[in-house]
Amino acid sequence: MALIATKNPLLTVGWEKxxxxxxxxxxxxxxxxxxxxxxxxxxxxxxxIIAELKASVLRGxxxxxxxxxxxxxxxxxxxxxxxxxVCNSDEGEPGTFKDLDLLRYDPHSVIEGMAIAAYVMSAxxxxxxxxxxxxxxxxxxEAALDxxxxxxxxxxxxxxxxxxxxxxxxxxxxxxxxxxxTGLLESIEGKKGQPRFKPPFPATFGxxxxxxxxxxxxxxxxxxxxxxxxxxxxxxxxxxNNGGTKLFSISGHVNKPGNxxxxxxxxxAELLEMAGGMRGGRKIKAVIPGGSSAPVLPGDIMMQCTxxxxxxxKAGSMLGSGAIIVMDETVCMVKAxxxxxxxxxxxxxxxxxxxxxxxxWLYRVVHRIENGQGRQEDLDLLMSVTDNIMGRTICALGDAxxxxxxSFVQHFKSEFEHHIQNKQCLVPHDVQRxxxxxxx
Amino acid sequence: MLSQEALKLIDREVAKYxxxxxxxxxxxxxxxxxDEKGWLARETIEYVANYLEMxxxxxxxxxxxxxMYDLDPVGKYKLTVCTNLPCALxxxxxxxxxxKEKLGIDFNETTADGKFTLKEGECMGACGDAPVxxxxxxxxxxxxxxxxxxKLLAECK
Numbered sequence: 001m002a003l004i005a006t007k008n009p010l011l012t013v014g015w016e017k018x019x020x021x022x023x024x025x026x027x028x029x030x031x032x033x034x035x036x037x038x039x040x041x042x043x044x045x046x047x048x049i050i051a052e053l054k055a056s057v058l059r060g061x062x063x064x065x066x067x068x069x070x071x072x073x074x075x076x077x078x079x080x081x082x083x084x085x086v087c088n089s090d091e092g093e094p095g096t097f098k099d100l101d102l103l104r105y106d107p108h109s110v111i112e113g114m115a116i117a118a119y120v121m122s123a124x125x126x127x128x129x130x131x132x133x134x135x136x137x138x139x140x141x142e143a144a145l146d147x148x149x150x151x152x153x154x155x156x157x158x159x160x161x162x163x164x165x166x167x168x169x170x171x172x173x174x175x176x177x178x179x180x181x182t183g184l185l186e187s188i189e190g191k192k193g194q195p196r197f198k199p200p201f202p203a204t205f206g207x208x209x210x211x212x213x214x215x216x217x218x219x220x221x222x223x224x225x226x227x228x229x230x231x232x233x234x235x236x237x238x239x240x241n242n243g244g245t246k247l248f249s250i251s252g253h254v255n256k257p258g259n260x261x262x263x264x265x266x267x268x269a270e271l272l273e274m275a276g277g278m279r280g281g282r283k284i285k286a287v288i289p290g291g292s293s294a295p296v297l298p299g300d301i302m303m304q305c306t307x308x309x310x311x312x313x314k315a316g317s318m319l320g321s322g323a324i325i326v327m328d329e330t331v332c333m334v335k336a337x338x339x340x341x342x343x344x345x346x347x348x349x350x351x352x353x354x355x356x357x358x359x360x361w362l363y364r365v366v367h368r369i370e371n372g373q374g375r376q377e378d379l380d381l382l383m384s385v386t387d388n389i390m391g392r393t394i395c396a397l398g399d400a401x402x403x404x405x406x407s408f409v410q411h412f413k414s415e416f417e418h419h420i421q422n423k424q425c426l427v428p429h430d431v432q433r434x435x436x437x438x439x440x
Numbered sequence: 441m442l443s444q445e446a447l448k449l450i451d452r453e454v455a456k457y458x459x460x461x462x463x464x465x466x467x468x469x470x471x472x473x474x475d476e477k478g479w480l481a482r483e484t485i486e487y488v489a490n491y492l493e494m495x496x497x498x499x500x501x502x503x504x505x506x507x508m509y510d511l512d513p514v515g516k517y518k519l520t521v522c523t524n525l526p527c528a529l530x531x532x533x534x535x536x537x538x539x540k541e542k543l544g545i546d547f548n549e550t551t552a553d554g555k556f557t558l559k560e561g562e563c564m565g566a567c568g569d570a571p572v573x574x575x576x577x578x579x580x581x582x583x584x585x586x587x588x589x590x591k592l593l594a595e596c597k
Binding site for chain 2: 082091092096125133134136168170171172173174175188189249250252253257325326327331336346349433435436439
């Protein structure tokens with residue numbers, strides 16, 4: 001999978017050469033490591049860099065959309081001892097596959113972004129936590145690290161500046177929950193990836209109990225580009241409060257699934273067109289706009305949205321990680337929800353009772369509706385279970401399991417009712433079967 | 441218990457972490473052990489724990505928490521098919537059905553000749569390439585149409 005299309009290439013400039021463009025020579029030829037070199041040569045005050053990031057309105061690309069400049073300013077100014085910068089490449093949110101391609105085609109932008117972050121926050125060590133299933137990408141990142149080390153761009157006394165930053169890759173081994181930042185820290189410490197109670201936040205008590213800042217892969221990758229072009233210019237690429245360009249992963253029933261880099265604020269309809277439109281020319285039924293944890297939206301509502309944090313929030317969902325799951329009229333919404341509910345049930349880490357037990361209830365009830373054993377009271381029961389999960393758990397997985405259930409039932413209630421009353425799908429099975437295109 | 445090569449690989453992982461944080465290498469060490477042994481028997485986990493100077497139960501907790509570790513023997517080729525929603529929309533479930541029929545096994549089963557084990561996977565972060573399959577935790581195979589699946593199965597000798 002490569003980049004499918006872009007309107008405003010920034011992060012994806014290096015992707016054009018495919019597997020031939022990821023190395024350090026190619027990265028430097030397109031202006032790579034210039035931002036880091038300049039900062040180290042001029043000894044730029046860290047607060048200037050933070051100000052530039054704040055001006056850019058770069059918001060966290062992992063899902064929460066938290067302003068990056070603000071996050072970096074949370075690190076305590078004067079604390080002696082170890083401090084860490086951690087990159088979250090544990091990309092396991094169903095629908096998301098942008099960081100995979102970023103690490104495949106432009107790993108040095110992530111390394112440079114992390115090194116700049118380390119300089120700003122006086123961190124001496126960093127880790128990039130890479131999703132377990134993408135072993136080949138992990139190996140590539142390790143190769144990129146070797147190149148950067150050999151060039152003196154990470155390690156001790158970088159470019160003679162006196163600044164030290166050691167960076168390593170940590171390979172996950174299959175646990176969705178490690179995408180949660182404190183679960184990820186526990187995992188680096190060699191434990192089960194069970195999220196920590198907050199506060200304290202990682203900025204004060206992070207990896208090994210030391211001050212730590214964690215950002216998503218795409219966030220780090222954007223940093224060198226922002227510093228080169230200037231924060232305000234970056235902001236102008238997008239729209240107010242939604243700076244820059246963003247990678248969107250489009251999956252499901254479109255003709256050209258893949259990654260797209262577009263300016264924030266582009267109409268969804270335009271993006272769908274870039275993705276080749278709906279597969280087989282079929283009608284759009286529903287879209288999950290920000291990864292499987294984001295509430296689903298009916299197709300007609302989605303067609304009115306623009307691709308930015310504010311527009312999608314106004315429509316009742318979340319931009320999340322920028323993972324757009326497109327569903328056409330061949331989809332049985334009960335079956336779709338059943339699969340998502342199974343996922344959260346399977347991936348709940350088990351430490352909070354409302355989530356551990358509740359996700360099982362959600363899955364079993366949706367499963368019985370899908371299999372013709374639904375009861376009249378089941379839709380109320382589902383709402384009641386979500387009420388008892390949401391806001392009652394240590395991390396956001398409980399909410400992530402609940403939001404799909406609530407939104408699927410809210411927007412497609414008649415389909416759930418049809419299932420319960422008639423003990424079968426509203427969408428005929430042969431239509432569903434044709435939807436996947438596997439048997440064509 | 442583990443070969444010198446495997447221990448060398450583990451030492452390389454240990455070196456990534458602060459000297460007093462050897463346990464951080466347990467995930468990598470268990471993966472290396474599994475690569476060598478095929479699966480993680482209790483004795484293997486215990487051996488890794490001793491090597492990293494951590495309690496065996498702490499290593500077992502890790503091995504049982506992350507789903508790419510195999511605590512039971514698997515076939516020579518472990519095929520993991522993602523059936524999560526984005527993949528299912530583009531044939532993930534149907535690809536799994538196809539493999540089941542071809543091999544005559546269900547999820548979590550191994551063929552009688554010990555060659556293939558089939559697993560149902562969760563999101564591998566490659567939804568745009570659906571259907572996707574992972575071979576022995578390492579090799580990602582994309583766009584697995586019936587022809588591609590036939591080809592892959594034939595390649596696995």
